[in-house]
Amino acid sequence: MTATLERHAPEPRTGPPALDVRGVSKVFGSGEDAVVALDGVDLSVAPGEFVCLLGASGCGKSTLLNLVAGLDRPTSGTVETTAARPAVMFQEAALLPWLDAGRNVELPLRLAGIGRAQRRERARELLALVRLEGQAAKRPHELSGGMRQRVALARALAAATGLGGEGKSREEAGVLLMDEPFGALDAITRDVLQAELLRVWEATGTTVLFVTHDVRESVRLAERVVLLSSRPGRVVREWATSTADDAEELHGDITGELREVISAHGR
Amino acid sequence: MAADSTTTTAATAATTDDDAVDLGRGLDALDTPTEQRTPLWKRLLTGVVPPIVAVVLFVVVWQILWASAIWPEFKLPSPEAVFGTIGTDVADGRALSIIWTSISRAVLGFLLAVVIATPIGLLVASVPLVRSAIGPVLTGLQSLPSVAWVPAAVLWFGLNDQTIYFVVLMGAVPSIANGLVSGIEQVPPLLPRVGFAMGASRSQSARLIMLPAALPGFLGGLKQGWAFAWRSLMAAEIIATSPSLGFGLGAYLNEGQALSDMPSVMAAIILILIVGIGVELLFFRPAELRVLRARGLGTGP
Numbered sequence: 186m187t188a189t190l191e192r193h194a195p196e197p198r199t200g201p202p203a204l205d206v207r208g209v210s211k212v213f214g215s216g217e218d219a220v221v222a223l224d225g226v227d228l229s230v231a232p233g234e235f236v237c238l239l240g241a242s243g244c245g246k247s248t249l250l251n252l253v254a255g256l257d258r259p260t261s262g263t264v265e266t267t268a269a270r271p272a273v274m275f276q277e278a279a280l281l282p283w284l285d286a287g288r289n290v291e292l293p294l295r296l297a298g299i300g301r302a303q304r305r306e307r308a309r310e311l312l313a314l315v316r317l318e319g320q321a322a323k324r325p326h327e328l329s330g331g332m333r334q335r336v337a338l339a340r341a342l343a344a345a346t347g348l349g350g351e352g353k354s355r356e357e358a359g360v361l362l363m364d365e366p367f368g369a370l371d372a373i374t375r376d377v378l379q380a381e382l383l384r385v386w387e388a389t390g391t392t393v394l395f396v397t398h399d400v401r402e403s404v405r406l407a408e409r410v411v412l413l414s415s416r417p418g419r420v421v422r423e424w425a426t427s428t429a430d431d432a433e434e435l436h437g438d439i440t441g442e443l444r445e446v447i448s449a450h451g452r
Numbered sequence: 453m454a455a456d457s458t459t460t461t462a463a464t465a466a467t468t469d470d471d472a473v474d475l476g477r478g479l480d481a482l483d484t485p486t487e488q489r490t491p492l493w494k495r496l497l498t499g500v501v502p503p504i505v506a507v508v509l510f511v512v513v514w515q516i517l518w519a520s521a522i523w524p525e526f527k528l529p530s531p532e533a534v535f536g537t538i539g540t541d542v543a544d545g546r547a548l549s550i551i552w553t554s555i556s557r558a559v560l561g562f563l564l565a566v567v568i569a570t571p572i573g574l575l576v577a578s579v580p581l582v583r584s585a586i587g588p589v590l591t592g593l594q595s596l597p598s599v600a601w602v603p604a605a606v607l608w609f610g611l612n613d614q615t616i617y618f619v620v621l622m623g624a625v626p627s628i629a630n631g632l633v634s635g636i637e638q639v640p641p642l643l644p645r646v647g648f649a650m651g652a653s654r655s656q657s658a659r660l661i662m663l664p665a666a667l668p669g670f671l672g673g674l675k676q677g678w679a680f681a682w683r684s685l686m687a688a689e690i691i692a693t694s695p696s697l698g699f700g701l702g703a704y705l706n707e708g709q710a711l712s713d714m715p716s717v718m719a720a721i722i723l724i725l726i727v728g729i730g731v732e733l734l735f736f737r738p739a740e741l742r743v744l745r746a747r748g749l750g751t752g753p
């Protein structure tokens with residue numbers, strides 16, 4: 186293992202976007218109590234790109250992610266993805282407590298009707314990818330929070346990439362949607378898992394849409410940071426992290442803008 | 453330190469990466485919950501010894517009460533007389549046939565109850581209309597002593613096995629169905645969402661996610677259902693006695709009363725208790741423990 190964790194400048198990406206959100210609005214409820222969670226959001230993510238969706242609490246990040254995941258329908262607008270089904274990872278690992286780690290990872294493959302032996306082999310590969318080799322027989326309650334979240338990552342990768350295999354194109358590398366996946370972890374574990382996620386992303390070429398409200402996390406992980414405003418959620422601004430020479434300055438910039446967005450609500 | 457600067461940087465890069473791996477491994481090692489397995493002898497000591505001591509104490513107190521002759525013999529026989537009755541009944545095979553009659557009825561009735569209650573529970577849990585219609589009735593029936601059904605059942609079916617099974621079903625079905633409903637209710641909503649996000653169809657979600665997730669609650673319902681089935685059966689056997697009905701534990705108890713044979717009455721009560729507790733300890737408790745332990749929810753011995 187000599188893979189470095191340094192950021193590479195993104196390669197030019199061509200072809201249709203891996204996911205394309207156009208003019209999406211989402212209204213919860215109706216009449217007086219209607220909450221406009223999203224209003225005319227446009228977002229397009231290239232295959233293999235890592236995008237962070239940043240915004241204050243309650244601004245509609247999860248709502249947008251659920252729309253992309255197909256767990257909910259937009260009130261208006263369209264969501265298109267190249268992947269048949271984007272994989273999702275939540276703040277809780279949401280592993281099935283009666284299945285061991287290996288079988289949890291196998292589950293999406295099982296749902297897709299893939300045979301036992303192939304599933305096993307793929308689960309073993311993916312667990313090794315998240316540095317959990319030899320832990321396939323452990324039950325979720327026997328794992329730490331960080332390990333559970335890595336099993337969930339392996340499971341999401343199984344869902345996103347199926348049986349995987351070498352020589353697959355970026356389009357087939359799947360789409361991974363992550364909703365504050367490290368939000369419930371302690372600082373050191375979060376730091377380690379962020380590094381792991383980057384390593385896995387570089388190794389698999391998966392497209393990632395990552396929701397967070399932590400500016401530092403977004404600057405560290407993403408190639409592109411997208412800031413959402415609150416109530417209604419709209420795209421306020423975007424930053425490309427590769428063009429910024431100074432991460433601290435970029436962090437300062439984004440934080441300033443986020444504060445601006447939040448205080449606009451106090452006026 | 454090496455003189456060549458390029459090897460130095462390569463070496464540092466390698467060590468930082470190794471450090472990261474070590475850090476990850478260290479976190480895994482520190483955070484992994486350690487499971488404390490109590491040794492078998494300790495579990496036996498804390499799980500088996502106290503109830504035995506309690507039973508022995510109970511018999512001793514009984515013996516003392518009997519010896520002090522506060523109550524006449526026909527009201528409180530000696531432990532020896534009662535265990536003697538059980539002994540002779542077991543020896544001549546009568547106890548076995550009586551117990552078999554009751555157990556086979558209870559088991560058959562219980563299985564029938566499972567077959568009936570499971571679809572009801574599934575319907576109530578998954579169809580809101582059905583839920584608001586019969587959910588409260590189901591809960592209400594659970595608190596209605598099923599012995600209340602005996603007179604009606606006798607009038608409807610006459611003195612035969614149908615009456616007995618009807619009463620057993622009325623006792624067990626609501627518990628089992630309610631157990632399944634609450635089991636399904638307690639499934640964290642995130643699980644079916646995750647299943648759907650992974651591409652589970654409705655039937656896959658029910659089979660591979662909802663039902664296994666609801667299993668602990670369902671098992672609780674089954675356990676309670678068995679207890680109710682056994683109780684209802686005893687009530688039915690005591691009240692509905694007839695030569696056309698087989699001779700079970702309830703009938704044995706009833707006969708004891710008719711003959712003013714206190715040792716027989718107490719022997720019957722003890723046998724009823726033993727069967728009820730035995731089935732629970734032999735079947736339900738181990739199944740429940742296995743299911744809970746596999747999910748890291750196991751408590752106590």
Ligand SMILES: Nc1ncnc2c1ncn2[C@@H]1O[C@H](COP(=O)(O)OP(=O)(O)OP(=O)(O)O)[C@@H](O)[C@H]1O
Binds near residue numbers: 398
């Ligand atoms: N099912 C729902 N019904 C009604 N309102 C909802 C529903 N889901 C979300 N909302 C509202 O939509 C808005 C956006 O919610 P959402 O969960 O997407 O925010 P978020 O950015 O993910 O917040 P957080 O950082 O706290 O996770 C909130 O104001 C919330 O109250």
Ligand SMILES: [Mg+2]
Binds near residue numbers: 364
């Ligand atoms: Mg959220």
